[in-house]
Amino acid sequence: MALYLVTGGAGFIGSHLCDALIARGDRVRVLDDLSTDHLSNLPPGIDFLKGDIADPEAAAKATQDVDGCFHLAAIASVERGVNDWTGTHKANLTGAITIFDALRRTGAPVVYASSAAVYGDCQTIPIDETADRSPLSAYGADKLGCELHARVASHVHGIPAVGLRFFNVYGPRQDPKSPYSGVISISGVISIFCQRIGDGAPIAIFGDGGQTRDFVHVSDVVKALLAAMALKPTDAPVFNVCTGQATSVLDLAHLIADLAGKPLNHSFQPPRAGEIRHSLGNPARLRATLHAADPVQLRTGLAGVLAWMAASR
Ligand code: NAD
Numbered sequence: 411m412a413l414y415l416v417t418g419g420a421g422f423i424g425s426h427l428c429d430a431l432i433a434r435g436d437r438v439r440v441l442d443d444l445s446t447d448h449l450s451n452l453p454p455g456i457d458f459l460k461g462d463i464a465d466p467e468a469a470a471k472a473t474q475d476v477d478g479c480f481h482l483a484a485i486a487s488v489e490r491g492v493n494d495w496t497g498t499h500k501a502n503l504t505g506a507i508t509i510f511d512a513l514r515r516t517g518a519p520v521v522y523a524s525s526a527a528v529y530g531d532c533q534t535i536p537i538d539e540t541a542d543r544s545p546l547s548a549y550g551a552d553k554l555g556c557e558l559h560a561r562v563a564s565h566v567h568g569i570p571a572v573g574l575r576f577f578n579v580y581g582p583r584q585d586p587k588s589p590y591s592g593v594i595s596i597s598g599v600i601s602i603f604c605q606r607i608g609d610g611a612p613i614a615i616f617g618d619g620g621q622t623r624d625f626v627h628v629s630d631v632v633k634a635l636l637a638a639m640a641l642k643p644t645d646a647p648v649f650n651v652c653t654g655q656a657t658s659v660l661d662l663a664h665l666i667a668d669l670a671g672k673p674l675n676h677s678f679q680p681p682r683a684g685e686i687r688h689s690l691g692n693p694a695r696l697r698a699t700l701h702a703a704d705p706v707q708l709r710t711g712l713a714g715v716l717a718w719m720a721a722s723r
Pocket residue numbers: 417418419420421422423424441442443444445446447448461462463464481482483484485486487501505523524525526575576577578579580596598
């Protein structure tokens with residue numbers, strides 16, 4: 411029975427990964443500062459450590475005796491990076507280096523969350539892993555920093571490292587908005603639209619709604635994470651985790667309204683700062699090496715999110 415550390419395990423993607431690891435009989439330790447307040451996401455039987463990934467002591471304790479580390483903890487919001495540049499940098503890059511540094515004592519491999527945000531505005535779409543990386547946001551710049559430091563971890567310190575450039579991940583448990591003040595809320599467009607349209611409330615579309623995203627279901631992301639851990643490479647590779655299907659924000663809103671059986675009540679608001687216009691990944695490398703099966707179709711995945719939200723109301 412292997413022991414895996416999942417940083418950010420109480421979060422949206424991390425909690426689904428914990429479920430999968432427990433289900434296949436592995437032992438799981440989670441390091442999370444609960445800044446998004448989702449301890450209830452975690453399945454029973456987890457060794458939970460509350461702490462900050464940028465704290466070397468917490469990182470040393472969390473990485474002790476592990477067979478591998480999934481590093482997912484981050485402030486996963488482009489918008490937060492605009493408003494709190496240095497604060498998000500501490501979590502998103504210093505935190506990653508602190509975890510990599512702690513892993514030097516163990517030699518255990520790391521699979522870490524990068525992001526499509528490293529590409530910036532894709533000039534060629536779909537974009538593959540060899541394309542230029544020109545992040546437009548602090549968040550994307552810090553994720554690119556993670557990739558560069560993962561190369562150092564691998565080449566200088568011998569830590570097998572795999573980076574996964576997640577595109578827009580969605581699925582059950584992605585929090586539309588936390589009701590608690592003082593808690594960071596990381597909300598993806600799908601969770602916001604599903605909740606508001608399901609409640610008959612108006613939605614805001616930032617910009618003209620023609621911006622496109624590659625929405626990938628969390629279950630496909632978990633499959634990629636597990637396969638990446640089995641690789642143990644020496645050259646710190648990175649993979650897009652995407653579907654290769656583009657959907658505009660406006661089409662997404664119409665699709666959700668259609669699936670929810672509700673009228674669409676929307677207004678257009680100014681575009682967000684640091685916003686990418688088109689984000690579409692080429693999944694060829696992912697399919698060849700990590701996860702060959704067809705991804706969950708957007709319609710199917712959205713119906714699952716709507717059903718989960720209806721059940722949690
Ligand atoms: P999430 O906010 O649900 O989970 C992140 C978790 O990290 C939270 O539980 C939070 O409490 C924890 N955390 C934040 N700062 C921490 C710190 N300093 N110390 C310890 N724990 C801390 O986000 P998610 O959507 O599950 O994202 C997981 C990872 O995937 C992140 O690295 C994110 O940047 C990346 N990613 C997500 C998406 C997406 O669409 N959701 C896309 C690309 C990349």
